[in-house]
Amino acid sequence: MMLWVALAVVVILIAQDILLVYFFHARFKRHDEGLQWKEQLPTVSVIIPARNEIQVLPTCLAALSRLDYPSEKLQLLVADDQSIDGTGPMLEAWASEGANREKVKIEAKYTHLNGKANALAQMAQKASGELLLFTDADCEVNPMWVKAMVKAYTPKVGLVVGLTSVRRRGLFGRLQGQDWWLTLGMIKVTSDVGHLLTAVGNNMLISQEAYRRVGGFEGLPFSVTEDFVMGEAIKAAGFRPIFQFDQESLVLTKSETGLHALLRQRKRWMRGALNLPWFWQAVLALQVLFFPMVVIILFSTPLLGLGLWGCKLMFQVMFVRGLAKKANIYIPLWELFIFEVYYLVISWSTIVYYFWPSKVNWKERTY
Incomplete structure (x- = not known):
């Protein structure tokens, strides 16, 4: 049962990345x-x-x-x-x-x-x-x-x-x-x-x-x-x-x-994100669930897990590189692969830090 849940979450996230790439390239508006x-x-x-x-x-x-x-x-x-x-x-x-x-x-x-x-x-x-x-x-x-x-x-x-x-x-x-x-x-x-x-x-x-x-x-x-x-x-x-x-x-x-310093910044941002409509909060929550879900698949079916992970990474690379190219910025592939590890650490650290009983510290002020 858990494997099917993991597969569903990962497939949804891959579909989301495919849609992001499609809409960015096909529906992009340069406002003049x-x-x-x-x-x-x-x-x-x-x-x-x-x-x-x-x-x-x-x-x-x-x-x-x-x-x-x-x-x-x-x-x-x-x-x-x-x-x-x-x-x-x-x-x-x-x-x-x-x-x-x-x-x-x-x-x-x-x-x-x-x-x-x-x-x-x-x-x-x-x-x-x-x-x-x-x-x-x-x-x-x-x-x-x-x-x-x-x-x-x-x-x-x-x-x-x-x-x-x-x-x-x-x-x-x-x-x-x-x-x-x-x-x-x-x-x-x-x-x-x-x-x-x-x-x-x-x-x-x-x-x-x-x-x-x-x-x-x-x-x-x-x-x-x-x-x-x-x-x-x-x-x-x-x-x-x-x-x-x-x-x-x-x-x-x-x-x-x-x-x-990064976690303090993200804790403040999460306060704002929690004011988004429930649908967008769910989309953001799914992003964080990708890693535990793909690990579950890897333990059960390693080749399938690696294939799904590679598919998501491919569309994510296409999306990020396409974004940066609009600003004439080049991002090498090795950075995009290292980012996978960074994102895993930061996303889950942010969740832990957000619920840690401390105030938001911003510009030497606490709230």
Whole structure:
């Protein structure tokens, strides 16, 4: 009986991977609906809060300085969220170098929100742009980022998610990058069929109309995944968010430096995932069950188990490589094989750590 259950789960997961590959290649949408802005670009406010980011800020700020967008239509808002490492003075100096730059003072104003959402709410109140564009201080945007996000926007969508990739530094960072590709690939596929799973806070555009209609971040309930809650609120308000998945919308983010830091990040993400509809929670749960189920098959029928595992790996490789190719990134096969071991360890470690009686630690704050 257990063997048949294992076979059913593995076959379902292989079918899921086949569908992901099919929909990504056959139904892929590159959103250019906003090209009507080409003659008259909208005003955009870029919003970046920072908390103890002195090590990564120089890269972030240098990238912002290279943005290819008319300066008179671009407002750059940065904020020091109660840092203790010199982040504040660095932001102050950078903001003083441009007329379209402004450093926002952050107060403990919205106590029902997490720290980052509190900062975002206050920064958005200072935003004068027709469109709000969000990223993080540990990210590096490319020069065409603003234009790529703007050209995807139309009033009916309300929110545009952009492409984020982990910097390919060291084996641990490369493997985290593959994890991101898988997750973002699922978000892209579901978005293209009309059901965006989640917003991604380090690369998202929101119109002022959509933002105000949901009451801003200050109008949201508490969550450690404020981007997810914002995305859900905008969908509930009648908008149809989309995912702009291309090289020009790409933002690079840093990888976590160790297993403990990665598990803390994933614990926070799982809090958000548990707010997904039951169907999507079941899909994610099935992903984790692949390894124990295929082991059961291997013990009973080794050749069949190896064949099924190889089949799943083949379609997973096709999917991840296809995703990365859209951003002009090459992933060697050996990394994709090592990722199988990484994913087994991280997925089950995340489950154990999630239920471990500890709070979510995020930017030196606990929730």
